Amino acid sequence: MKPLGPIPAGFAAVDGELVIAGHKASDLVERAGDTPLFVYSRTMLRNHIARLRDAMPEGLAIHYAVKANPYGPVLELMSELVDGFDVASGGEMAMAFKAGVSPQLVSFAGPGKRDTELAAAIHHGVTINLESEGEAERALEIASRDGRTARLAIRVNPDFDLKGSGMKMGGGAKPFGVDAERVPALARHIIKQGAEWRGFHIFAGSQALSADALIDTQSQTIDLAVRLAAESGAPLPHCNLGGGFGIPYFPGDEPLDIMEVGTALKARFTALPPILSETRFCIELGRYLVGGSGVYLTRIVDRKVSHGEVFLVTDGGLHHQLAASGNFGTVVRRNYPVAIATRFDAPVEEEATIVGCLCTPMDKLADKAGFPHAEVGDLVAIFCAGAYGASASPAQFLGHGPALEMLV
Numbered sequence: 001m002k003p004l005g006p007i008p009a010g011f012a013a014v015d016g017e018l019v020i021a022g023h024k025a026s027d028l029v030e031r032a033g034d035t036p037l038f039v040y041s042r043t044m045l046r047n048h049i050a051r052l053r054d055a056m057p058e059g060l061a062i063h064y065a066v067k068a069n070p071y072g073p074v075l076e077l078m079s080e081l082v083d084g085f086d087v088a089s090g091g092e093m094a095m096a097f098k099a100g101v102s103p104q105l106v107s108f109a110g111p112g113k114r115d116t117e118l119a120a121a122i123h124h125g126v127t128i129n130l131e132s133e134g135e136a137e138r139a140l141e142i143a144s145r146d147g148r149t150a151r152l153a154i155r156v157n158p159d160f161d162l163k164g165s166g167m168k169m170g171g172g173a174k175p176f177g178v179d180a181e182r183v184p185a186l187a188r189h190i191i192k193q194g195a196e197w198r199g200f201h202i203f204a205g206s207q208a209l210s211a212d213a214l215i216d217t218q219s220q221t222i223d224l225a226v227r228l229a230a231e232s233g234a235p236l237p238h239c240n241l242g243g244g245f246g247i248p249y250f251p252g253d254e255p256l257d258i259m260e261v262g263t264a265l266k267a268r269f270t271a272l273p274p275i276l277s278e279t280r281f282c283i284e285l286g287r288y289l290v291g292g293s294g295v296y297l298t299r300i301v302d303r304k305v306s307h308g309e310v311f312l313v314t315d316g317g318l319h320h321q322l323a324a325s326g327n328f329g330t331v332v333r334r335n336y337p338v339a340i341a342t343r344f345d346a347p348v349e350e351e352a353t354i355v356g357c358l359c360t361p362m363d364k365l366a367d368k369a370g371f372p373h374a375e376v377g378d379l380v381a382i383f384c385a386g387a388y389g390a391s392a393s394p395a396q397f398l399g400h401g402p403a404l405e406m407l408v
């Protein structure tokens with residue numbers, strides 16, 4: 001039997017059934033009208049972000065990376081809970097505005113920004129995290145053409161990466177950001193051209209569970225910001241320290257110790273050199289903020305046996321939960337936290353493989369894991385589905401269409 005990932009704290013059974021945000025899974029499905037369904041818990045989101053804020057230094061802004069979950073009601077809730085929003089496209093920028101987010105609180109990072117996206121960002125006063133010298137020139141030209149002042153920061157490609165991170169965004173040749181040694185010249189240039197100078201965005205990696213690795217990266221990031229600010233010859237209004245806070249998805253993963261990270265950052269903040277004394281700092285997080293508060297519910301539509309192995313076939317699949325199928329940034333497929341929601345407190349009775357309804361062997365939601373005996377009609381819950389689920393999966397593949405979503 002293969003192990004399953006750890007179910008996040010805060011989920012319990014009532015009458016044998018998984019309860020999410022105070023409601024039984026089957027009641028939520030009834031309310032939504034169908035499966036598959038993503039449920040996001042308002043209370044869990046609030047509590048989780050409050051705990052993070054308590055652990056971090058006072059004054060450190062928390063920015064939400066919209067790419068993790070751009071569902072409108074989630075964005076609306078996040079606008080009460082965070083201090084800024086990171087968008088990766090004109091589409092995400094529009095979603096943030098639609099949710100009522102003030103453009104002043106939005107920054108736009110990501111390679112390949114089109115002229116129309118740059119123009120929209122400049123028009124609304126969104127901070128653009130420049131990914132290259134070429135992008136800087138285009139932004140400056142558009143601002144001059146439109147008679148506006150662009151709010152520009154430079155995304156720095158640091159010479160280090162985030163150790164142990166699932167996705168490295170720095171250290172060596174990268175399509176992201178401007179190589180550190182060329183940053184001061186670019187900063188001087190855009191300031192001279194009359195842009196509003198917004199500072200540095202330094203994002204070294206994603207999905208790290210080691211506090212030591214994050215502490216080390218944040219420390220190197222601050223050192224780099226000090227050096228680049230001095231070489232740029234201008235005070236640094238803002239420094240985005242990146243993110244990389246991970247969540248446990250797989251067997252053996254331990255939650256990140258945010259108290260340790262926060263304590264180390266507080267110590268660094270008490271000893272900043274004068275050049276950063278007026279700098280406002282932020283961290284930019286996606287999955288850490290929303291990942292654990294979401295559950296994907298899908299219904300078993302067939303139970304079959306092949307060569308002695310039990311397959312539970314659901315109406316969901318990788319078209320909504322690509323990451324749980326092991327096809328979104330993981331090298332070796334391991335099981336996510338998965339349970340039979342309608343038999344949540346029942347003991348393990350058999351080994352089963354839970355698959356989706358797509359005709360590809362990739363569409364596995366749990367591989368050879370231990371479950372209570374489940375039948376057609378039972379609901380399956382996939383946890384850690386609040387980030388990179390609905391919007392990061394190929395919903396149109398094979399024509400099944402998107403899942404329902406609900407914030408409760």
Ligand SMILES: Cc1ncc(COP(=O)(O)O)c(C=O)c1O
Pocket residue numbers: 065068086109167169203206207243244245284285286287288387
């Ligand atoms: C620039 C940037 N910000 C934020 C994030 C969010 O990362 P995570 O969801 O792991 O916190 C990413 C992820 O790729 C990113 O590239």
